[in-house]
Amino acid sequence: MTQTRRRAATMFLAAVTALGLALTGAVAAAPAQAAAPVAAPLKDKTYALSSYYGPRCMPVRGSSTYHLGQDFGASSGSDVRAVADGTVSRAGTVSGFGQWVVVDHVVDGVRFSSLYAHVIDGDQRVRKGQKVRKGQHIADVGSTGTSTSPHLHLEIWRGGYPNGKAVDPLRFLKKRGIDLTQRSTRNYARTVATSCRYFTAAKVRLRSGPGTGYGVLRTLQPNVVLTAKPGDGSGEWRKVTRSGRTGWVHRDYVSPSYTSQGTRYTLTSLNMRARPNTSSPVRRTIPADTSLTMLRDVKGDWQRVRYGSTNGWVSAQYLSDTRDGARVVPKKSGNTHSWVDVKKLYLRKGPSTSTSKVMTLRRDQRVRHLGKMRNGWLEVKHGGKRGYVASRYLTSNKP
Numbered sequence: 001m002t003q004t005r006r007r008a009a010t011m012f013l014a015a016v017t018a019l020g021l022a023l024t025g026a027v028a029a030a031p032a033q034a035a036a037p038v039a040a041p042l043k044d045k046t047y048a049l050s051s052y053y054g055p056r057c058m059p060v061r062g063s064s065t066y067h068l069g070q071d072f073g074a075s076s077g078s079d080v081r082a083v084a085d086g087t088v089s090r091a092g093t094v095s096g097f098g099q100w101v102v103v104d105h106v107v108d109g110v111r112f113s114s115l116y117a118h119v120i121d122g123d124q125r126v127r128k129g130q131k132v133r134k135g136q137h138i139a140d141v142g143s144t145g146t147s148t149s150p151h152l153h154l155e156i157w158r159g160g161y162p163n164g165k166a167v168d169p170l171r172f173l174k175k176r177g178i179d180l181t182q183r184s185t186r187n188y189a190r191t192v193a194t195s196c197r198y199f200t201a202a203k204v205r206l207r208s209g210p211g212t213g214y215g216v217l218r219t220l221q222p223n224v225v226l227t228a229k230p231g232d233g234s235g236e237w238r239k240v241t242r243s244g245r246t247g248w249v250h251r252d253y254v255s256p257s258y259t260s261q262g263t264r265y266t267l268t269s270l271n272m273r274a275r276p277n278t279s280s281p282v283r284r285t286i287p288a289d290t291s292l293t294m295l296r297d298v299k300g301d302w303q304r305v306r307y308g309s310t311n312g313w314v315s316a317q318y319l320s321d322t323r324d325g326a327r328v329v330p331k332k333s334g335n336t337h338s339w340v341d342v343k344k345l346y347l348r349k350g351p352s353t354s355t356s357k358v359m360t361l362r363r364d365q366r367v368r369h370l371g372k373m374r375n376g377w378l379e380v381k382h383g384g385k386r387g388y389v390a391s392r393y394l395t396s397n398k399p
Contacts, residue, residue: 009038023121036177037107038084039135041116041154047072048186050151053168055231057196058238061255062096065196065233068166069115070180072141076120076150080139082132083114083154083173089161092123097153098145101126101138101162107176111162117153118144198226198240201259210237217247223258223295223304224367258306264319264376266290272312274311276302283312292319320376320391336369338380341395347387351377358387364399 051059051071059067086105094100099122102115116122120142132138143150156172157164170180181187200220207214210233220226220242226249232239237248268288273280278301286292286307292314293306303316345361361367361381365391367380378391 002160024147033171037134038173038176038178039081039343040173040178040180040183041081041083041114041152042072043081043139044183045185046078047074047152047184048071048188049170049181050188050204051171052190053166055192057193057230058198058251058254058256060146060148061201062251064251065228065238066231069117069153070169071185072152072154074150074152076141076143078141078152079137080116080119080152082134082136082138083156083178084134086114086132087114087139088128088130088132091126091128094145096146098147099123099139099142103138104160110158110165111160112172113157113164115153115155115157115161117155118142118147118151120144120203145229145312159162192230196228196230196256197227198238198252198254198256199258200224200226200249201253201255204249204253206240206242206245206249207220208274210234210239210248217245218242220249226254258293260293260295262294263291264294264303264305266292267318267320268316270314270318272305272307272310272314274312276300276313280313284308284310286314289399296387299354320378337366338369338394338396339399340365340367340393342393345389346380347380347385347389349387351379352365355388358385359383359387367394 049070050073051067053067053070056065056067080101082103084103084105084107085102089104090100090102092099097117099119100115100117101119102113102124104113112317113292116139117180118141119139122139124139126132126138141150141152143247154169155161156167156169158167158172159165173180202222204220206217206220206396208217209215224242226242227241228238228240233251234248236251238254239246239248239252240254241247244248245385266286270286271282272284274283274288284307295306295311296305299313300317302313303319303352304311304313340361340363347358347361349355349358365382367382370379370381370386376391377388378394379386379388
């Protein structure tokens with residue numbers, strides 16, 4: 001082989017080798033990452049992860065003690081998107097969740113349902129039976145139902161809703177290529193309290209089991225403090241402890257905060273006491289014509305109230321149902337009058353609607369105060385007859 005031919009052959013082999021390397025690199029770079037079979041329910045960087053899947057203390061009255069989903073704090077009206085292709089099985093209004101959408105899916109042979117709750121107009125964008133695509137706008141973030149602020153509550157039910165099993169949405173979607181913790185603006189700490197502190201929302205029976213068929217252990221008054229463990233519950237019943245005794249109460253009668261029993265007004269300056277008797281220490285002195293929050297039933301002539309951030313007991317006879325009633329009560333008995341402010345008002349023998357009628361008073365008739373108020377009832381005199389009227393039907397403005 002001549003020198004010229006050898007040089008040509010060498011150059012040809014080098015060119016072929018270079019071309020092969022180039023082709024190999026091109027082939028290696030060609031495959032793109034396969035798209036995830038699921039999508040995020042909200043646009044990236046528009047939400048914060050808050051309440052997580054798992055046991056918890058009740059955040060609001062009547063809520064669950066086991067969070068079956070994941071909460072996304074987001075602006076009201078934000079687009080809610082289907083996490084996968086599927087068929088809408090539920091849309092519209094439902095108790096607790098307010099407005100919701102449920103979509104059934106089959107992804108890579110796995111059957112599951114995605115549930116979107118507390119949304120706005122759950123049946124405005126989609127209807128039951130409608131086919132939806134992954135990432136499709138199906139609802140808007142809201143705060144409907146049992147909710148404290150705008151957010152999306154997302155549940156994933158493996159096997160389908162409601163007969164399947166609720167699983168952690170974050171783990172389920174991450175396993176399929178969507179890490180929601182990396183797409184959020186903030187991830188709140190994922191912690192579980194060691195115990196929960198609740199209050200009775202009304203007078204309620206503490207039972208030995210989760211149902212009305214179980215025996216009554218004791219009767220609890222409104223706003224009694226209860227303790228519980230996160231996740232302790234059975235259906236609509238909550239397992240709680242009061243003064244060392246553990247039992248069950250219905251969730252509707254348990255609240256994480258005090259439950260107001262209404263507002264009343266002081267007729268005069270009052271001492272708030274630690275206990276319902278005059279020998280008990282004075283906690284605060286409350287000015288006349290001050291609104292108070294009622295916290296529990298009256299004990300005799302005493303009412304437990306909240307004034308500002310302080311709880312205590314006051315004499316119930318110096319409370320009025322209306323502010324107007326507080327203004328017209330005299331500083332000295334017999335010196336003040338008021339006028340009937342309704343078409344017809346019964347003058348009764350005692351401070352209760354269960355007592356007999358003494359006479360019927362008409363609008364604009366004047367009554368003289370005798371200065372004794374009991375639970376919103378004022379003792380008055382008219383035309384030589386004395387009795388009690390509900391102070392809320394009187395006015396201090398002369399007609």
